[in-house]
Each structure stands twice: as C-alpha cells, then as structure tokens.
Amino acid sequence: MLHIRELSKTYANGVKALHQINLDIPTGMFGLLGPNGAGKSTLMRTIATLQDPDSGSITLDGLDVLNNKHEARKQLGYLPQDFGVYPKESARDMLEHFAVLKGVLATGERRDLVEALLKQVNLWEVRNQKLGGFSGGMRQRFGIAQALIGQPKLIIVDEPTAGLDPEERNRFLNLLAEIGESVVVILSTHIVEDVTDLCPRMAIICKGEVRLHGEPRESIRSLEGKVWKRTVAKAELADMGKTMTLLSTRLVGGQTVVHVLSDANPGAGFEAIPPDLEDVYFGQLRAAA
Numbered sequence: 001m002l003h004i005r006e007l008s009k010t011y012a013n014g015v016k017a018l019h020q021i022n023l024d025i026p027t028g029m030f031g032l033l034g035p036n037g038a039g040k041s042t043l044m045r046t047i048a049t050l051q052d053p054d055s056g057s058i059t060l061d062g063l064d065v066l067n068n069k070h071e072a073r074k075q076l077g078y079l080p081q082d083f084g085v086y087p088k089e090s091a092r093d094m095l096e097h098f099a100v101l102k103g104v105l106a107t108g109e110r111r112d113l114v115e116a117l118l119k120q121v122n123l124w125e126v127r128n129q130k131l132g133g134f135s136g137g138m139r140q141r142f143g144i145a146q147a148l149i150g151q152p153k154l155i156i157v158d159e160p161t162a163g164l165d166p167e168e169r170n171r172f173l174n175l176l177a178e179i180g181e182s183v184v185v186i187l188s189t190h191i192v193e194d195v196t197d198l199c200p201r202m203a204i205i206c207k208g209e210v211r212l213h214g215e216p217r218e219s220i221r222s223l224e225g226k227v228w229k230r231t232v233a234k235a236e237l238a239d240m241g242k243t244m245t246l247l248s249t250r251l252v253g254g255q256t257v258v259h260v261l262s263d264a265n266p267g268a269g270f271e272a273i274p275p276d277l278e279d280v281y282f283g284q285l286r287a288a289a
C-alpha cells in the first residue's frame with residue numbers, strides 16, 4: 001500500500017505543480033487521470049524518488065520513501081514518459097545491462113531473469129533484434145520488462161499508451177493488468193478509456209490538486225440521471241455554454257453532439273443517457289476551470 005500525504009511542489013518559475021496531494025493506493029491498477037500540465041509527471045517522478053517535493057510524505061508498506069530513497073528504489077520500477085533506449089542494442093543485451101545496474105550480478109541468475117522477463121512481455125521471439133527497429137508497443141513492453149527487474153512492489157507507468165495503435169494498446173494494457181494482480185501499479189494517463197477498462201481505483205488530478213479519488217464505478221453512479229445528450233447546430237453552442245454546464249462537445253458522423261450535466265431535463269430535444277467515466281472526468285475538469 002502506498003500512502004501519499006500533503007505532497008506539494010512549486011517550481012522555481014512559480015508553477016504550483018502539486019498542491020497538498022493525499023492519495024491511498026492499494027495493490028492493483030490505479031489510474032491517475034489528468035489533462036496536460038495537471039502535475040501527473042511531477043507526482044510520478046516524486047514517487048519514483050527522482051525529484052523532491054517541497055513538503056509532504058510518501059510511504060510504501062511502511063517505508064518512508066523520501067527519507068530512504070536508496071531502499072525505496074529497490075522496491076520500485078518506473079517506466080517514464082520519455083523512455084529512451086539505445087537503438088543499436090538488442091532487447092536481450094539491453095535488459096542484461098539494466099539487470100546489472102539493478103544489482104543482479106550472478107551471470108546464471110541474470111540470464112534466467114532476462115529470459116523470464118522477455119517471455120512475460122512477449123518479446124522472446126525478437127530478443128536478438130535491435131531496439132531501434134521495435135514498434136512503439138514493443139518498446140513500451142520492453143520498458144515494462146526493465147521496470148519489473150528486482151520484483152518491485154510498486155510499478156509507475158507514465159502515459160504509456162500515447163501513440164500506440166489499438167491492438168498494441170490492448171496488448172500493453174493486458175500486460176499491465178496481469179502485473180497489477182500482485183503489485184501496486186500506478187498508470188498515469190490522459191486517456192479516460194485506459195482507466196475505465198482497467199483500474200478498480202483512480203484519482204483525477206487537475207492543476208496540481210486531487211479533484212476526485214475513488215472507484216470509477218462509484219463516480220459514474222453518482223452522475224446517474226444527470227447526463228443529457230443532444231445533437232446541436234454549431235451556432236447554438238455558444239449560447240448553450242452560457243446557460244448550461246457543457247461536459248463535452250463532439251463531432252459524431254458530421255453532427256455536433258453535446259453532453260450536458262443537469263439535475264433536471266435541460267430543455268427540448270435532450271435525452272438522458274447513462275453516464276460514463278468521460279462524463280465524470282469532464283465534469284471535474286469543468287469544476288476546476
């Protein structure tokens with residue numbers, strides 16, 4: 001279990017990236033959802049002990065992470081947003097190298113570990129190919145393999161599915177879900193579906209603050225009967241925005257479809273629809289605006 005208490009960070013340029021963040025994150029997949037600039041990467045890097053907060057604490061199964069960074073690093077695996085690889089190295093050689101860095105020094109043990117990891121992330125067949133020729137999905141799965149070295153209790157994955165095609169994305173998320181059966185996995189993303197599909201618990205973070213913390217299903221339930229849909233002419237939108245709480249506006253088959261948040265029917269032509277996590281997310285972003 002990971003506990004984050006009152007974590008705050010203001011950068012030298014005055015940007016308040018984290019403001020008194022409190023989160024409790026149990027074993028399993030935890031989705032950290034937020035728009036660009038919300039503070040997700042700052043939070044991920046802070047949990048990964050790569051940067052210091054101004055104040056606050058983080059404990060992992062009782063270990064004070066910020067004051068025992070060396071010990072904490074042994075217990076965590078991190079796949080950063082901009083995970084770079086040496087393009088001329090093979091997957092196996094590079095993983096061997098990471099294993100050495102993580103202290104797996106005995107040759108036989110390391111060989112067995114690398115083999116097991118490559119099989120786990122489904123890269124065994126391509127183990128001798130150069131990383132430079134890997135697709136985005138293969139690279140991300142390789143990134144997970146390196147994060148798993150040392151059997152970490154906590155895996156931090158920062159925006160891993162951006163740029164992956166649907167098949168690769170599914171494959172990657174299934175792999176994460178499998179891993180999430182036994183360890184804490186924090187998945188930071190701005191893609192709502194990633195969280196809907198996978199995460200029994202989540203938080204929405206915006207402008208450095210936690211806006212919502214709980215179970216996606218519960219949050220969706222709290223909007224039942226309050227989300228309304230209508231197809232509108234573009235010219236109507238500006239006026240609607242003045243009188244109604246617009247959650248989202250989307251082009252569907254060439255027509256603009258709006259979702260509106262309202263306790264009662266907001267007007268002629270609206271129909272009540274079952275809410276989804278996107279409605280929850282946009283509702284929170286609007287409230288934070």
Ligand SMILES: Nc1ncnc2c1ncn2[C@@H]1O[C@H](COP(=O)(O)OP(=O)(O)OP(=O)(O)O)[C@@H](O)[C@H]1O
Nearest residue numbers: 011013015017034035036037038039040041042043
């Ligand atoms: N080193 C830095 N110095 C100054 N400001 C920073 C620094 N790193 C991030 N910021 C700012 O802090 C805020 C939070 O950034 P952060 O990268 O944590 O957000 P994010 O949710 O990960 O966004 P993205 O999805 O765009 O990566 C942003 O306003 C960003 O511009």
